Amino acid sequence: MSRYDPSVIEPKWQEQWETRRPFKTPTDLAELTKKPKYYVLDMFPYPSGAGLHVGHPEGYTATDVVARLKRMQGFHVLHPMGWDAFGLPAERAAVRDGLHPAVITKRNVDNFRRQIKRLGFSYDWDREVDTSAPDYYRWTQWIFLKLYEKGLAYMAEVPVNWCPALATVLANEEVKDGKYVETGDAVERRLMKQWMLRITAYGDRLLEDLDALDWPEGIKEMQRNWIGKSEGAEVRFGLEGRPESFTVFTTRPDTLFGATYCVLAPEHPLVAAITTPAQRAAVEAYVTEAKNKSELARKEDAKTKTGVFTGAHAVNPATGKPVPVWIADYVLASYGTGAIMAVPGHDERDHEFATTFGLPIIEVVKGGADVAAQAFTAPGVAVNSGLLDGLPTAEAKKQMTAWLEARGLGTRRVQYQLRDWLFSRQRYWGEPFPIVHLEDGSIATVPEAQLPVSLPHVDEFKPTTDGRPPLARAGDAWLGVTLPDGRKGVREVNTMPQWAGSCWYYLRFLDARNDAQAWSPELEKYWMPVDLYVGGVEHAVLHLLYARFWHKVLFDCGLVSTKEPFQKLFNQGMILASSFQDARGKYYAPAEIDDREDGAFVKGSGERVKKQIEKMSKSRLNVVSPDDVIRDYGADTLRLYELFMGPLEQVKPWEMKNVGGCLRFLERVWRLVVDEETDASTVKLTDAGPESEPELHKALHKCIQLVERDTLAMRFNTAISHMMTFANEATGAKTLPRAIARTFVTVLSPYAPHLAEELFSRLGGEGLVSVAPWPRFDPALVAEDTVTYAVQVLGKLRAELRAPVGATEAEVRALAEADPRVKAWLDGKAVKKFVFVPRRLVNFVVA
RNA sequence: GCACGGGUGGCGAAACUGGUAGACGCAGCGGACUUAAAAUCCGCAGGUCCUUCGGUGGGCCGUAUGGGUUCGAGCCCCAUCCCGUGCACCA
Known part of the structure; x- marks a missing residue:
């Protein structure tokens, strides 16, 4: 071999890593505690049948570079990879191809693993996990039992997305505009008894603990919006001539005097009772229509307000006056109390509704224009509001709430948009619940010692003909259970959603082969939290919120030692x-x-x-497939280009033409060391000390400093540009001391590890460069002794000059004034002011 | 509609905390090597105008647009336009 040939050296070094295991992280605590730790994690992939595209390895390459650098800097690094292997696509492929989902999943996992390994990542493969393996989901079930024991898992009758064509329930994310995204089949709302997780009980903590996390501000904001905390009051409205009452939630109790009507959601339980005979036909028609309206239609109709008067009147507790009660689908049954007080003067939706149906509009907050024309929603000063008159909005809210509380008519209330998590699916390829339904109708848990509850054999991965989930096809041997105490029952036939396995995989990586515990508490204390977590924004809310929720529950159980799992989060941009x-x-x-x-x-x-x-x-x-890029350019070039394209967080286009630039850089590095004719060392390579090329020696240390700084700051594109600059200088140098070349190759190794290993060994390096110590730059070599000053006159650049680093203001000024180019601009003018920025520029401000 | 990102050469992009805009790379152009081409090596390169025998020297303009603050603005402030993403009747 003479030319740089990645197809030869890459397999060679991957084999070396495979046999010598330099990236195996110790499992022994005594060994671990000798060094500081660094846990760098990728969002593990769902192994789809399509294989990787070049978007996947972008984040993986970034974490790998960081992991390699940290390892070289003397950290114990935990850098694992695994598979989020349960999921619907494998199940659908199973139905289509007549294979078991486990077979399809294995095939896909093998392909993903092969593709990922070709990139030369420094994962500790001894910790690989697969969420669909019984020795993994055993512990997912175990965590579910913890949730159940704490009263955080319960069954409830809830509306779900039911797809009649597929005879199964679909997840929200699989439904868009009332249709199943894959096939376009219609989806309808249906009430079903489902497992729910009480994530709402953790709403406040999920919100508050965001503040201390080093996450992109945008992601934190998305989670805050999702949790949707709003503070306000509950107000009870009595009905005129009836014993019942209903409660509304409002964030603006200060506008109660302006509430001129009330609206109930069509699904509100009181609707049938309070409707007057004269209105009954209209109300019933509206309720039926609302029930049958698809999500899509409801969204489209959002522009126009519809509703029907019930005939009933409620009493405004502030004014004592009767107000009409309407029903309308702009009030959602699922939020707040499913009923509102309408203040058309100060709420846009109420205003629109009032205008459509000719309901009265009263101004109760001063500060806007005419409320008859437009709602005024900003804070102002209360008017027409009795005891509140003259109070600013914030104060009026407090007064009104206190007034209501004193009379037992209302109370302070915090409301969340976050709903409890629908946790069961009617699918085969997921974790079975460790739950038994007893003959007496009660629920029992499977004892921990009997976990896992394995997936049973079934003849088909489809729902039963009577619409029960696929697990109902299992034989009685699986379905029928006799508990240790003799009670009999049948197993739960729903399975957990795909999110379950990914809620805790970062913990299993700590101790992946432990068959007695989910993880050892000591290892958890050593490794957690995750120091760097990299993945796409598509998980901004669901995965990251669910995992945080489980983690907090585990924290409350004393099973983990940190409040939050992921200290720093970084989102790579789409390619x-x-x-x-x-x-x-x-x-x-x-x-x-x-x-x-x-x-x-x-x-x-x-x-x-x-x-x-x-x-x-x-x-x-x-x-674009990484396989093709590796075939044409090699894995090191692929890694380099993934990061050189632009900032990791940015969306950026893949340009095959530009990949060649990264290959050229690596070829140039190769030629610095290897003579392409003879395959021996290049003639310019010398055994003289690094001082024999003082300029290059300085450039090297500058390079070490900048690559280290930019890599740790995750500015990989500029780190690479500094290495290119060094390679260009080395190409121009007369000789290349071997020691300089070896150090440079060490610096390059996190980015292009295969090439680095090859050159390191050719340069006589000891052992593997991948685990060599990271070079320290010499501050004395990095320091400049002269700097370039920009000379401005009135803020415009007129000249440049070199001056010693330590030059004083007077010295630099004298140099600048002596420069003929500057003289011409200063000629005959009085200098009003002289600006001196040490090491950078001077500016003459003239009259 | 609301929230969050983002607009810099022909292109991907740099620019530390307000201090020489365009590093590095792609594409392009010129030269060397070669019978020739590719590859490689050396060099040029934001726009525009003037100047010079010239590969010289210089002016003006330029970071989406319009204002402002400042000795000095890609960066800070106000307004506007465009692109992307997320949420969307949440009371």
């Missing part, structure tokens, strides 16, 4: 790719296209097509 589309909208694969300066054309026909940058997808024919 886009060019797609080509003709006038009829047909897509073309890049291979069919001649992409030139003057436009893109179909090869053969020469038809002009539109080139655009879009999200990668099969249908757009623009998916």
